[in-house]
Amino acid sequence: MSKQQTQNHAWLLASRPTGEPTKENFRFVEQVIPELNEGEVLLRTVYLSLDPYMRGRMDDGESYAPPAELDKPMVGGTVCQVAASKHADYQQGDWVLGQSGWQQYAVSDGSDLVKLGNDLPHPSWALGILGMPGFTAYMGLMNIGQPKEGETLVVAAATGPVGATVGQLGKMKGCRVVGVAGGEEKCRYAIETLGFDACVDHHSSDFAGQLAAACSAGIDIYYENVGGKVFDAVFPLLNTAARVPVCGLVSGYSSRDLPDGPDRTPMIMAAILKRRIRVQGFIIFQDYGDRYPEFLSAMKPLIEDKKIHYREHVIEGLENAPQAFIDMLNGKNFGKTVIKVPE
Amino acid sequence: MSKQQTQNHAWLLASRPTGEPTKENFRFVEQVIPELNEGEVLLRTVYLSLDPYMRGRMDDGESYAPPAELDKPMVGGTVCQVAASKHADYQQGDWVLGQSGWQQYAVSDGSDLVKLGNDLPHPSWALGILGMPGFTAYMGLMNIGQPKEGETLVVAAATGPVGATVGQLGKMKGCRVVGVAGGEEKCRYAIETLGFDACVDHHSSDFAGQLAAACSAGIDIYYENVGGKVFDAVFPLLNTAARVPVCGLVSGYSSRDLPDGPDRTPMIMAAILKRRIRVQGFIIFQDYGDRYPEFLSAMKPLIEDKKIHYREHVIEGLENAPQAFIDMLNGKNFGKTVIKVPE
Numbered sequence: 067m068s069k070q071q072t073q074n075h076a077w078l079l080a081s082r083p084t085g086e087p088t089k090e091n092f093r094f095v096e097q098v099i100p101e102l103n104e105g106e107v108l109l110r111t112v113y114l115s116l117d118p119y120m121r122g123r124m125d126d127g128e129s130y131a132p133p134a135e136l137d138k139p140m141v142g143g144t145v146c147q148v149a150a151s152k153h154a155d156y157q158q159g160d161w162v163l164g165q166s167g168w169q170q171y172a173v174s175d176g177s178d179l180v181k182l183g184n185d186l187p188h189p190s191w192a193l194g195i196l197g198m199p200g201f202t203a204y205m206g207l208m209n210i211g212q213p214k215e216g217e218t219l220v221v222a223a224a225t226g227p228v229g230a231t232v233g234q235l236g237k238m239k240g241c242r243v244v245g246v247a248g249g250e251e252k253c254r255y256a257i258e259t260l261g262f263d264a265c266v267d268h269h270s271s272d273f274a275g276q277l278a279a280a281c282s283a284g285i286d287i288y289y290e291n292v293g294g295k296v297f298d299a300v301f302p303l304l305n306t307a308a309r310v311p312v313c314g315l316v317s318g319y320s321s322r323d324l325p326d327g328p329d330r331t332p333m334i335m336a337a338i339l340k341r342r343i344r345v346q347g348f349i350i351f352q353d354y355g356d357r358y359p360e361f362l363s364a365m366k367p368l369i370e371d372k373k374i375h376y377r378e379h380v381i382e383g384l385e386n387a388p389q390a391f392i393d394m395l396n397g398k399n400f401g402k403t404v405i406k407v408p409e
Numbered sequence: 410m411s412k413q414q415t416q417n418h419a420w421l422l423a424s425r426p427t428g429e430p431t432k433e434n435f436r437f438v439e440q441v442i443p444e445l446n447e448g449e450v451l452l453r454t455v456y457l458s459l460d461p462y463m464r465g466r467m468d469d470g471e472s473y474a475p476p477a478e479l480d481k482p483m484v485g486g487t488v489c490q491v492a493a494s495k496h497a498d499y500q501q502g503d504w505v506l507g508q509s510g511w512q513q514y515a516v517s518d519g520s521d522l523v524k525l526g527n528d529l530p531h532p533s534w535a536l537g538i539l540g541m542p543g544f545t546a547y548m549g550l551m552n553i554g555q556p557k558e559g560e561t562l563v564v565a566a567a568t569g570p571v572g573a574t575v576g577q578l579g580k581m582k583g584c585r586v587v588g589v590a591g592g593e594e595k596c597r598y599a600i601e602t603l604g605f606d607a608c609v610d611h612h613s614s615d616f617a618g619q620l621a622a623a624c625s626a627g628i629d630i631y632y633e634n635v636g637g638k639v640f641d642a643v644f645p646l647l648n649t650a651a652r653v654p655v656c657g658l659v660s661g662y663s664s665r666d667l668p669d670g671p672d673r674t675p676m677i678m679a680a681i682l683k684r685r686i687r688v689q690g691f692i693i694f695q696d697y698g699d700r701y702p703e704f705l706s707a708m709k710p711l712i713e714d715k716k717i718h719y720r721e722h723v724i725e726g727l728e729n730a731p732q733a734f735i736d737m738l739n740g741k742n743f744g745k746t747v748i749k750v751p752e
Contacts, residue, residue: 122683293678307696312682318675327670331677332661335636339655339690340465346689347682353650 071108071149074099076139076169077387083124086320087395091124092140092168092388099171102152107179109146109164109172114384114405115193116142116391118291121319131349140168140387143198145182145189160184163192168387170407194227194402195369195376201361202313202350203231207289209354210311210346215240217286218305220277222246222296224256224265225377227402228313232289233262234374241287244280246296248397255400259375274299287311293318301334304343312347316395377401383408414451414492417442419482419512420730426467429663430738434467435483435511435731442514445495450522452489452507452515457727457748458536459485459734461634464662474692483511483730486541488525488532503527506535511730513750537570537745538712538719544704545656545693546574550632552697553654553689558583560629561648563620565589565639567599567608568720570745571656575632576605577717584630587623589639591740598743602718617642630654636661644677647686655690659738720744726751 073096080093102108123134123141134141144167148160153176156162163180166172182192194200211232213219219236223229224245233243233256245256245265256265264280266273277299284305290297294317304310338345348354354361368374379401381390387405394403416439423436445451466477466484477484487510491503496519499505506523509515525535537543554575556562562579566572567588576586576599588599588608599608607623609616620642627648633640637660647653681688691697697704711717722744724733730748737746 290678293675297674297678312678315675315679315682318679321675324671324673324676327672328667329670329673330667331640331673332636332658332664333667334674334677335633335640335655336658336661338688339658339692342690342692342696344687344689345678345681346687347685349682349685353685 071110071171072099073097074169074171075384076167077384078137079124079134079140081136082126082133083320085322087121087124087388087392089388089392094385100173102150102173104152106151106173106175107148107153107156108150109144109162109166109174109179110149110409111144111146111166111170111172111384111407112161113145113190113193114142114168114387114407115144115198116387116394116403116405117199118314118316118319118395120391121316121395139166139172141165142167143193144172145192146172161186161189163197168384170384190378190380190404190406191369191376193404194378195231195374196362196365198350199227199402200231200365201354201358203228203289204235204361204365205350205354205357206311206313206348207232207235207287210344210348211236211287211289211309213239213241213287216242218242218244218281218283219287219289220244220246220281220285220300221289222268222292223316223397224260224262225252225400226291227376228291229289230256230260230377230401231374234260236287237261238373242283244277244285246277246292252400255377268296278303284308289313290315292316301337304337304341306341308341308343310343310345312345313350320395379403380406382406414453414514415442416440417512417514418727419510420727421480422467422477422483424479425469425476426663428665430464430467430731430735432731432735437728443516445493445516447495449516449518450491450496450499451493452487452505452509452517452522453492453752454487454489454509454513454515454727454750455504456488456533456536457485457511457730457750458487458541459730459737459746459748460542461657461659461662461738463734464659464738482509482515484508485510486536487515488535489515504529504532506540511727513727533721533723533747533749534712534719536747537721538574538717539705539708541693542570542745543574543708544697544701546571546632547578547704547708548693548697548700549654549656549691550575550578550630553687553691554579554630554632554652556582556584556630559585561585561587561624561626562630562632563587563589563624563628563643564632565611565635566659566740567603567605568595568743569634570719571634572632573599573603573720573744574717577603579630580604581716585626587620587628589620589635595743598720611639621646627651632656633658635659644680647680647684649684651684651686653686653688655688656693663738722746723749725749 161182219241224247253265256262290312291314293315379399504525562584567590596608599605633655634657636658722742
């Protein structure tokens with residue numbers, strides 16, 4: 067191990083947010099990297115993924131995964147190169163997908179690593195279109211959404227890695243695809259580059275009316291990844307036998323209190339009954355982990371043939387991770403947010 | 410046609426209820442039966458089915474079926490005998506399942522009839538365990554609920570035709586079955602006769618606590634047919650990957666206003682996501698109409714072998730239909746409510 071690899075930089079989770087996270091919830095530290103034991107590898111983070119689900123991990127409450135630990139490096143998916151190895155399966159320079167979190171270096175016994183091969187044109191895509199977000203888009207749409215020719219599909223965060231993939235796959239299935247995005251530039255991109263039929267700006271004062279106008283035949287599939295006012299505008303438009311895969315609710319992740327009444331729960335349950343709606347939450351690797359190879363073999367040719375567009379929002383420097391994360395939660399990213407970590 | 414068959418008695422829908430229906434929403438009339446045309450049959454109602462869904466049909470709002478018409482006989486499924494026939498396919502005396510509603514006689518062109526054969530031991534069962542309620546129980550549980558050995562299944566209205574069937578089928582699939590019913594007698598019946606593992610009285614002041622105690626391993630399937638406070642008590646107990654088939658919400662059918670806040674919608678959607686819950690409404694004949702033969706061939710042997718218990722609550726006399734209907738909505742029935750209509 068060369069000298070410069072004895073020091074690690076990491077963002078620890080310093081405190082749990084109440085409401086919107088702030089930079090003060092994270093603490094940047096320098097740490098000594100321990101000596102490798104036999105069977106271990108030292109990973110150098112090349113790309114760190116920033117994803118909305120991380121907001122939930124910062125909380126201590128009910129979730130599908132244990133909360134991130136205080137005073138430990140913040141959790142997150144990474145694309146790494148092996149910087150040093152005492153593990154028989156890994157050589158220095160190997161590219162791997164890891165879960166090493168918001169830090170420059172990490173030690174792993176290999177059990178949490180996936181080899182990426184060493185000839186990837188875009189290693190960071192393993193965090194996006196070929197990784198968790200793409201897999202989420204694909205399985206939720208195909209398995210729960212079950213798109214059919216001529217149906218209307220609505221997806222929010224339309225230029226994000228999940229929304230953009232959902233919409234483009236929906237177009238391939240013959241759906242009318244209506245996106246929801248924040249701002250004119252993103253909406254134009256969804257239509258002109260991603261090929262959506264329409265895209266409605268959720269900043270617009272008449273958002274619900276514009277969504278209804280764009281969905282004149284109602285909505286057959288609502289791929290739910292934001293919740294909040296988009297859900298409220300979508301729900302009355304859902305058709306009989308509509309499907310609502312729920313993969314995220316980013317608009318509510320930082321909400322501390324429930325909104326004022328009345329309690330719409332009975333109305334929503336009644337609509338689910340009368341319109342025979344299927345609402346189903348899923349967590350991609352828990353529900354569909356065994357189908358990752360199926361996803362990859364479907365998605366890879368679509369990317370190679372340029373039938374799917376994929377956009378990244380790359381930010382240089384690990385020191386910028388907290389602000390980039392906060393910005394992403396507020397929709398200031400344009401595409402999949404990744405932090406590029408210099409050597 | 411003999412002389413006494415020239416006069417029909419019928420309950421018309423006189424007005425739409427606001428809140429709980431009353432007897433004043435119905436009007437009993439005597440009508441002249443028109444002469445049969447070629448291709449028509451005269452049906453004599455032998456059994457009229459009373460079902461919770463009828464409450465929804467009395468309203469004018471959104472529903473899965475057009476509202477019952479004012480000043481027309483109230484809608485409903487019936488088991489009839491053919492009283493006279495000018496239709497080549499039907500003979501006087503034939504037993505049929507019809508949709509002739511709350512009346513003594515009705516004329517049909519045969520398009521809405523299902524022949525029941527003339528050697529049925531219990532013709533009225535075509536309105537219950539072998540008809541819509543049994544089919545609803547079977548498909549909702551098997552297709553959406555997907556019961557597995559060792560799982561906990563909760564069903565309300567446990568001694569009603571849907572709940573009793575769901576629970577008994579769940580036992581056959583190896584589930585721990587917990588019923589919810591109104592009163593000690595019904596709870597005892599659910600355990601002692603239907604074989605449920607437990608049954609909680611929803612009249613009890615500590616209902617939610619008792620349900621939680623009876624479901625110490627959480628709830629994997631909640632077969633939703635009542636809504637309201639049962640839903641509220643069940644929801645926090647739902648396990649990861651729980652399934653909630655929604656076939657009815659009888660507790661809310663007569664509610665005029667939404668309950669006070671806060672609005673729990675974001676909390677419920679968050680739980681659906683984090684616990685990966687599937688909530689799915691269904692309307693039996695719209696969703697599964699083509700699978701009725703499959704249901705019959707599964708259910709008939711279970712009944713013949715007495716593996717499924719079925720209980721009817723038979724009330725004599727068409728004149729008693731409105732009160733019996735109101736009583737059923739308030740849980741005063743014990744088993745499937747049918748009106749026996751004398752000749």
